[in-house]
Amino acid sequence: MAIIIILLLIILAKAGVNLSNEMSSNTACPENEKLALLNFKKGLIDAANRLASWDPHHHPDCCRWTGVVCDKRTAHVLSLNLSLPPWDEHTDFKSYRMSKLEGKINPCLSKLKHLRYLDLSNNAFEGLLPYQLGNLSNLESLKLGAYPFSFGLLYVENLQWLSGLSLLKHLDLSWVNLSRASNWLQLINSILPSLDELHLSACQLLPGPSLLNVNLSSLAILDLSFNHFTNHMDVGWVSNLKSLVFLDLVGNDFHGPIPDFLRNMTSLTHLDLSSNYLNSSIPDWLYSFSSLQVLRLPSNQLHGDISSAIGNLTSLNEVDLSRNKLQGKLPRAMGKLYKLRSINLSGMRLNQDISRILEILSGCSSPRLESLDLASCQLSGQLSDQVGHFKNLTTLDLSNNSISGPIPIPLWQLKNLKELCLNDNSISGPISISLGQLANLERVYIFNNLLEGVVSEKHFANHTKLKYFYGSGNSLVLRANPNWVPPFQILDLDLGSWQIGPSFPLWLRSQKHLEYLDISNSRISDVIPRWFWGCRPNLEM
Structure with a gap:
């Protein structure tokens, strides 16, 4: 009897699983939620046709539409993500701009009652942000930030509607005009107790009365950049x-010393005070922030030197002190920061020999270092073989210094290099054919040096990613077969003062995306072929 009961239970369990699977596979999104999405789409300009799948005739189930995620059991819409990734310089701007959704945000989205995640960031929406979004009581994440190309298109009358979003953990309204929401701080502090991430960059925020009681006990990430608080x-x-x-206070017109209220915030892992008017030395207490991973203080008026106490910042993986009035020697303690991945000291008056800098940094930090920017640091001397210790470098900028002598062979062995800037120095000698082995190179700037010798096709053998090459102001000779087809499609090419002629370089015909070309003073005594002008309407010379 017991065996029969067990068998019956197994059969019933399997039947229940099959029934559940059948229900799940046959459940489509509710009609009212599908209509809400369609009404939202009607008010948009979708130049890139990103929402092509939002077609009820060909795709009747909205759970299968681009950007829509539904509950697997009930089919209610839980997530709507139509965001674009932030633009970067490697992305074609025109294509990116066309990909942005435009128009107004329809209040009908408030009918998605089960929505937990709404991300419309980096698009180009405009007009009044509908207060009805406050009816989405299950919302945990709301991202409407539009940085960097949609400043002021969206705006709010007030933020009272946020009171309906008590479960909200992530709020991003960057570049939404909040200038009319004068009590923004008091409201957010009182009605969003679960918030752990807040982004209000470039929102035209007005400073309000100080908070007597701070209720944002879970807030871990705060971005208030570009709001011009001044005080x-x-x-x-x-x-x-x-x-x-995480604290970002970039571009807030702060004057005077680095704010003292930061003194006790030793748990910070990310601190960015870039582009203010801070005009003190770096305070000793900042060197005690042992948890700090990212320290950005560029584009201020900081003065003094870098203390050897910087060695206490043992968690540091990025430091940017560029474009200040700092001076003095690079402390040896910098080389002990074994987690460092990026160093930018450009504009600092180091007055040191470049070989000494490389010696300091070639210790613990060299295996991880990916970016080293020492442009305009009043460096002298010659590059040493120690540059080869930085195997993971993707960016090396030593431009606008007084570095002399030849380029050492180990530099041409940095296989990960994407950007090499050696311009405006007194570097001499030939360019090694090993340059052609740096297959990841995208940008090369070697202009205004004392380089000489022959550059051949082999120097570019593996440069399939090369987009920018500036080499003018040297005594170099380019020898290339007239039938040469370069492996790259370059955007900017500067070979001014190179010996290229007497024939016009026919290999330029293969360069379909050329935007800037300088082959002046290159001893060409030939007729410019018609094809050169016909396919390059945007070329600047």
Whole structure:
């Protein structure tokens, strides 16, 4: 009898699983939610046809539409993600701009009652942000930030509608005009107790009264960049955010010393005070932030030197102190920061021999270092073989210094290099044919040096990614077969003062995307062929 009961239970369980699977596979999104999405689409300009799948005739189930995620059991829409990744310089701007959705955000989205995640960021929406979004009571993440090309297109009358979003953990309204929401800080502090990430960059925020009681006990990430608070104390309340690890205060017109309210925020892992008017030395207390991974202080008026106490920042993987008035020698302690991946000290008056700098950094930090920018640092001397220790370098910028002598062979063995900037120095000698082995190179700037000798096709043998090459102001000779087809499609090419002629370089015909060309003073005594002008309407010479 017991065996029969067990068999019956197994049969019933399998039947239940089959029934559940059948229900799941046959469940489509509710009609009212599908209509809400379609009404939202009607008000948009979708030049790139990103929402082609939102077609009820060919795709009746909205759960299968681009950007839509539904509950597997109930088929209610849980997530709507129509965001674009942030633009970068490797992306064609015209294509990126066309990919942006434009138009107004329809209040009908508020009918997606089960929505937990809404991301419309980096598009080009305009007009009043509908207060009805406050009816999405299950929402945990709301991202509407539009940086960097849609400043001021979206705006709000107030932020009272946020009171309906008590479960919200992530809020991004960057580049939404919040200038009319004068009580933004008090509202967010009082009605969003679960918030752990807040992005309000370039929102035209107005400083309000200081918070007496800070309720944002879970807030870990805060971005208030580009809001022009001017007074340190406008944001002094952040020192009471005990869970905060990420703080971005870029471009807020702060004057005077680095804000003292930061002194006790030793749990920070990311601190960015770029592009202000800070005019003090780097305070000793900042060197005690042992959890700090990213320190960005560029484009200020900081003065003094870098203390050897920087060796205490043992978690540091990025430091940017560029474009200040800092001076003095690079402390040896910098070489002990074994987690460093990026160093930018451009514009600092180091007045050191480049070989000494490389010696300091070739210790613990060299295996991980990916970016080293020492442009305009008043460096002298010759590049040493120690440059070869930095195997993971993708960016090396030593431009606008007084570096002399030849380029050492180990530099041409940095296989990961994408950007090489050696321009405006006194570097001499030939360019090694090993340059052609750097297959990841995208940008090369070697202009205004004392380089000489022959450059051949082999120097570019593996440069399939090369987009920018600036080599003018040297005594170089280019020898290339007239039938040569370069492996690259270059955008900017500067070979001014190179010996290229007497014939016009026919290999230029293969360069379909050329935007800038300088082959002046190159001893060409030939007729410019018609094909050269016909396929390059945007060429600048």
